[in-house]
Amino acid sequence: MKEKTALVTGSSRGIGRSIALNLAQRGFKVAINYYNGGNDAGEHLEQAQEVLQEVQTMGAEGIIIGADVSVAESATALVDQTIEKWGRLDVLVNNAAINQDQLLLRVSDDLWDLILKTNLYSAFYCSRTAVRYMIKKRYGRIINISSVVGLAGNIGQTCYAASKSGLLGLTCSIAKEYGARGVTANIIAPGFIESDMTRQLPAEVSARMIAQIPAGRLGKADDVANLVCFLATPEASYINGQTIRIDGGMSI
Amino acid sequence: MSVFETVKEIIVEVKDIAAEDIKLESNFEADLEADSLDIVEMIMLLEEKFDFEIPEDAAEAMKTVKDVVDYIEKRLADDNT
Ligand SMILES: NC(=O)c1ccc[n+]([C@@H]2O[C@H](COP(=O)([O-])OP(=O)(O)OC[C@H]3O[C@@H](n4cnc5c(N)ncnc54)[C@H](O)[C@@H]3O)[C@@H](O)[C@H]2O)c1
Numbered sequence: 055m056k057e058k059t060a061l062v063t064g065s066s067r068g069i070g071r072s073i074a075l076n077l078a079q080r081g082f083k084v085a086i087n088y089y090n091g092g093n094d095a096g097e098h099l100e101q102a103q104e105v106l107q108e109v110q111t112m113g114a115e116g117i118i119i120g121a122d123v124s125v126a127e128s129a130t131a132l133v134d135q136t137i138e139k140w141g142r143l144d145v146l147v148n149n150a151a152i153n154q155d156q157l158l159l160r161v162s163d164d165l166w167d168l169i170l171k172t173n174l175y176s177a178f179y180c181s182r183t184a185v186r187y188m189i190k191k192r193y194g195r196i197i198n199i200s201s202v203v204g205l206a207g208n209i210g211q212t213c214y215a216a217s218k219s220g221l222l223g224l225t226c227s228i229a230k231e232y233g234a235r236g237v238t239a240n241i242i243a244p245g246f247i248e249s250d251m252t253r254q255l256p257a258e259v260s261a262r263m264i265a266q267i268p269a270g271r272l273g274k275a276d277d278v279a280n281l282v283c284f285l286a287t288p289e290a291s292y293i294n295g296q297t298i299r300i301d302g303g304m305s306i
Numbered sequence: 307m308s309v310f311e312t313v314k315e316i317i318v319e320v321k322d323i324a325a326e327d328i329k330l331e332s333n334f335e336a337d338l339e340a341d342s343l344d345i346v347e348m349i350m351l352l353e354e355k356f357d358f359e360i361p362e363d364a365a366e367a368m369k370t371v372k373d374v375v376d377y378i379e380k381r382l383a384d385d386n387t
Binding site: 186189190231232234235 | 343350
């Protein structure tokens with residue numbers, strides 16, 4: 055188990071960060087990916103360095119790799135660099151994503167392209183490169199982070215929802231194509247998870263959100279990360295092509 | 307090692323069958339029970355081994371072990387001229 059390696063896209067902050075930390079805690083070597091760019095230029099490298107430091111404090115091993123996963127060449131290089139570093143890749147978590155709410159009538163071609171490329175093409179690029187390697191080792195775990203919005207759609211989220219449900223077809227097809235080679239592909243569909251964004255919502259908005267959730271609270275990034283950690287293990291080998299919601303029961 | 311020996315080794319790696327069951331005239335589907343994914347994987351390993359790309363149409367035309375061996379021998383000969 056100690057030898058296993060994982061790559062988590064978009065892991066400088068948020069859910070991706072938590073996934074990287076939890077995997078490290080369970081003995082994985084983790085590749086932390088950040089991207090400084092787009093509409094969201096910020097402190098991503100610094101944040102990635104903090105994640106790496108936490109990983110190392112746990113006594114685990116990590117590396118930081120900058121890459122824009124919406125671009126084929128850099129997504130491919132990201133996976134290749136991880137494999138070069140440790141000589142193996144057991145787990146790929148496609149987590150990086152963006153969202154910009156806009157009603158369909160106001161969605162520009164550019165916005166559509168940007169969101170689809172960042173959220174869906176990225177998973178295709180990384181999975182294609184990873185699978186090539188995983189089938190040779192007869193072991194691999196691909197875990198795609200979708201959203202309950204991908205399953206039900208949402209007002210103002212046509213691009214985001216389309217990108218997130220696109221992951222479904224991608225994931226199930228990978229599951230069928232490579233299941234016999236020890237590679238599984240699954241989807242996690244989180245509901246409302248606490249984030250920088252949700253923390254800024256007005257109290258009455260969060261109260262309304264929470265009222266729809268049987269658990270009576272928003273989810274935590276660790277709630278998602280814990281499932282990733284289980285799906286990443288050999289014990290999860292018979293779970294394939296599934297979509298698992300982590301939403302506190304909101305969708306039942 | 308001859309090209310045939312190398313191809314055999316790769317087929318054994320992909321299909322986990324005995325090397326002596328692999329003949330030049332063996333048909334991938336009928337004799338070696340290889341499915342399309344087995345063949346893709348074999349092509350992938352051959353590309354790595356010989357360090358050249360095998361185009362899709364050439365790969366599709368490979369029905370028997372001999373087809374593969376002939377193709378590779380031809381490519382190697384072409385590269386040397
Ligand atoms: N927070 C929620 O409530 C929620 C709910 C459902 C699903 N999700 C999904 O969970 C995942 C993580 O979300 P989050 O809330 O942590 O969001 P976040 O914005 O905090 O994190 C997204 C990460 O992706 C990175 N990223 C963006 N574009 C990139 C690119 N082109 N290349 C590489 N990295 C890029 C960002 O830098 C960031 O680190 C996303 O897939 C999101 O859709 C989140």
